[in-house]
Amino acid sequence: MMFFSLLSLLLLACATFVAWPLIRLAPDATAGHPELYEALEERDRALNALRELEFDHRAGKIADDDYRSLVRTLRLRAADALKTVDAHA
Amino acid sequence: MALLGEGSVALALGLYVYAALVGAWGAARGSQRLQRSARNALLAAFPATAVSAGALIAAFLRHDFSLVYVAQHSSLSLPLVYRISALWGGQEGSLLLWLLILSVVSSGAVLLNRRLLERTLPWAVPILAAIASFFAYLLVFVSSPFETQAAPFDGAGLNASLQNPYMLAHPPLLYVGYVGLTVPFAFAMAALLSRRLDARWLVATRRWTILSWTCLGVAILLGSKWAYGTIGWGGYFAWDPVENAALLPWLTATAYLHSVMVQEKKGMLRVWNMTLVILTFSLALFGTFLTRSGLVNSIHSFSRSSIGAWFVGFIAVVVLASVALLLLRLPMLRARSPQLESLASREAAFLYNNLLLVAFALTVLWGVLFPVLSETVRGVPYSVGPPFYDFFLRTFGLPLLLLTGIGPLVAWRRASLRSLRRGLAWPAAAALAAGATLVAAGAGTRPAGLAAYTFSAFVLASIAVEIVRGTRARRSLDGGSWPRALSSLVARNRRRYGGYIVHAAVAMLAIGIAGSSLYRASAERTMHPGQTIAVSGYSLKYLGTSFRPGANHDELRAVLAVSHNGSPDGLIAAGRNHYHAEAFFGNAVAIKTDWLRAEDLFVIADTFTVDGSVDVKVIVNPLVDLIWLAGVVFLFGSFVALWPDAREERRLVRHELAVRKVATA
Numbered sequence: 022m023m024f025f026s027l028l029s030l031l032l033l034a035c036a037t038f039v040a041w042p043l044i045r046l047a048p049d050a051t052a053g054h055p056e057l058y059e060a061l062e063e064r065d066r067a068l069n070a071l072r073e074l075e076f077d078h079r080a081g082k083i084a085d086d087d088y089r090s091l092v093r094t095l096r097l098r099a100a101d102a103l104k105t106v107d108a109h110a
Numbered sequence: 111m112a113l114l115g116e117g118s119v120a121l122a123l124g125l126y127v128y129a130a131l132v133g134a135w136g137a138a139r140g141s142q143r144l145q146r147s148a149r150n151a152l153l154a155a156f157p158a159t160a161v162s163a164g165a166l167i168a169a170f171l172r173h174d175f176s177l178v179y180v181a182q183h184s185s186l187s188l189p190l191v192y193r194i195s196a197l198w199g200g201q202e203g204s205l206l207l208w209l210l211i212l213s214v215v216s217s218g219a220v221l222l223n224r225r226l227l228e229r230t231l232p233w234a235v236p237i238l239a240a241i242a243s244f245f246a247y248l249l250v251f252v253s254s255p256f257e258t259q260a261a262p263f264d265g266a267g268l269n270a271s272l273q274n275p276y277m278l279a280h281p282p283l284l285y286v287g288y289v290g291l292t293v294p295f296a297f298a299m300a301a302l303l304s305r306r307l308d309a310r311w312l313v314a315t316r317r318w319t320i321l322s323w324t325c326l327g328v329a330i331l332l333g334s335k336w337a338y339g340t341i342g343w344g345g346y347f348a349w350d351p352v353e354n355a356a357l358l359p360w361l362t363a364t365a366y367l368h369s370v371m372v373q374e375k376k377g378m379l380r381v382w383n384m385t386l387v388i389l390t391f392s393l394a395l396f397g398t399f400l401t402r403s404g405l406v407n408s409i410h411s412f413s414r415s416s417i418g419a420w421f422v423g424f425i426a427v428v429v430l431a432s433v434a435l436l437l438l439r440l441p442m443l444r445a446r447s448p449q450l451e452s453l454a455s456r457e458a459a460f461l462y463n464n465l466l467l468v469a470f471a472l473t474v475l476w477g478v479l480f481p482v483l484s485e486t487v488r489g490v491p492y493s494v495g496p497p498f499y500d501f502f503l504r505t506f507g508l509p510l511l512l513l514t515g516i517g518p519l520v521a522w523r524r525a526s527l528r529s530l531r532r533g534l535a536w537p538a539a540a541a542l543a544a545g546a547t548l549v550a551a552g553a554g555t556r557p558a559g560l561a562a563y564t565f566s567a568f569v570l571a572s573i574a575v576e577i578v579r580g581t582r583a584r585r586s587l588d589g590g591s592w593p594r595a596l597s598s599l600v601a602r603n604r605r606r607y608g609g610y611i612v613h614a615a616v617a618m619l620a621i622g623i624a625g626s627s628l629y630r631a632s633a634e635r636t637m638h639p640g641q642t643i644a645v646s647g648y649s650l651k652y653l654g655t656s657f658r659p660g661a662n663h664d665e666l667r668a669v670l671a672v673s674h675n676g677s678p679d680g681l682i683a684a685g686r687n688h689y690h691a692e693a694f695f696g697n698a699v700a701i702k703t704d705w706l707r708a709e710d711l712f713v714i715a716d717t718f719t720v721d722g723s724v725d726v727k728v729i730v731n732p733l734v735d736l737i738w739l740a741g742v743v744f745l746f747g748s749f750v751a752l753w754p755d756a757r758e759e760r761r762l763v764r765h766e767l768a769v770r771k772v773a774t775a
Contacts, residue, residue, distance in 0.1 A: 024114040024117075028113065031158060031161060035125060035151075035157075035158060038150050040147065041150065043144075057769050058310065058769060061765045061769075062308050062309055062377075074523075075587075080580055081579055082519070083526075084526040087521075087524055
């Protein structure tokens, strides 16, 4: 009898918890902006890549010539990414 | 107790099915009410499952033999701690543990990511719930631990092999490893379904993957330690199918943890990462299936059962559905993947590492499946033994070890020959010096062992060089003292430096495996009291037998006096245990560890006769203790990598706030 009461109590608690969002008004959904997420990620990736490049250059992993050509490319990419973020925002 | 246990697991099944169906409907319709209700159902299933597991543990503690499962896996004389671990001593309890861990992991992943992945989560909930529904269904309708009977006076006891401290931790950790891999799988599939293919799901599930991978790795090592001390053949990994089954998802998860960094850094390998997630989760299910089905002959044959067909069906559904979804989203994934810039770059090194890891995993999988396929197709039983696996371990493992050392020294994007040469100079010199010293010491008789030692020295030296160069670079950028620069270096990229600690553990593991498997020495003979056996500088004199009766089991031992290089080194006692309730004789090997040399003296004593003679086998396992030490280092490295990165979390929150701002503008 005690186990039956415990089980009934568990069932009731679970049912209330599950039904709660159905009986109360849920807040409106935020409109999705997947392209903005992508742009923000691309911006972070580009800025991180620049930081990594600087660090690797200092650590001696990147030769000076490679550093100069890569930093130019990455700066352009970061600038493009920032423009894309601005356009979406 | 049976009513409470059975009722609550049935309630959990109802909640999971509701969460799967209503959650999928809500996600497809975009209804927040249905999504939240499904999420709550998934969360509510945790206490329901916990009550069910609690009821079974209580039945074990109370010796409630009216439950068939309790009677089959415990006895009145079973020590308390093993009455608790008997929960996972058989198939039904193991399934319940699987479901319990899945309910904890699912609830945790959903609660922690409810804001971060607001758009992917609605699909992750029904996927997690659908997977849990399968296990709950098995527990309710196919393999219930709550079946009742007229209670016998005593139970049959727990398998003696499981009455071991390592078995308290090995199975639960293994299950946390297997089950935890559900999270990256569910969120990957949710990302595909919701078409949110940015890297957020990767970032959000990264720690779950590392945690599962760590648990799986530690579980494999604990299982090896258990086999080493309990099975008593002097080894620790026999390429048993069930051991292999745990290794498979660990290997592919290792590949995934590396390739995921390439996607995060460069947006590359999106399709490959999805493939690895699917492969890893499928292999985790396959591992559970192999352990539970009794499909293949294994030291784990205590867990044979008839749920194999259910698992095969479920694995088939998972693989087919996830591959179909991946193919459906292939154009979207490919459209956003940039190309590899150079074959000499960090990302290329990760790619080579991935190919080797996956090739090794597929080779091991073939070794596991071939005997089954051979018997099914040709009707001829065929076993794949250690020589097959050892050959491929050398073929794939040694290049992987070398890559472990090279990878960290190569820059992202592009590395010139000159900078590569400069980076590799010191580690290569250290490795060559180590190799030359080892050849002079006589280790050259085993080329594979020499290669493993030399490559491991290269890995350790490359880590040291990388840390020194990194600290110097940090100091030149930020200034400050060397310790401060080192601390800042690690704090700024815990995952990278935690990973390097794990690499050091891998090098130690390689040294331990090479030393103990290629340079071991052994001797065996039938001994009478007073006789001596000698091997590799050790001499053991058999003094006689000892007998100690116990409540749960009796212990019979051969006592031997040890001397090492002529000096007395104490006593050692090896023999057999007799477990009363289980009517089972088990080996009780004796191990004497020399921590300074990381070497074990391993003694097996068997076939005791009335005239006092006993068969003794003595093995000297050089460097074997580095394997267990590697486990500790591995755990430490994983913790460093797992430690939350506040900057990363702030970055994701900033993204979320930026998107909300735009949405509400």
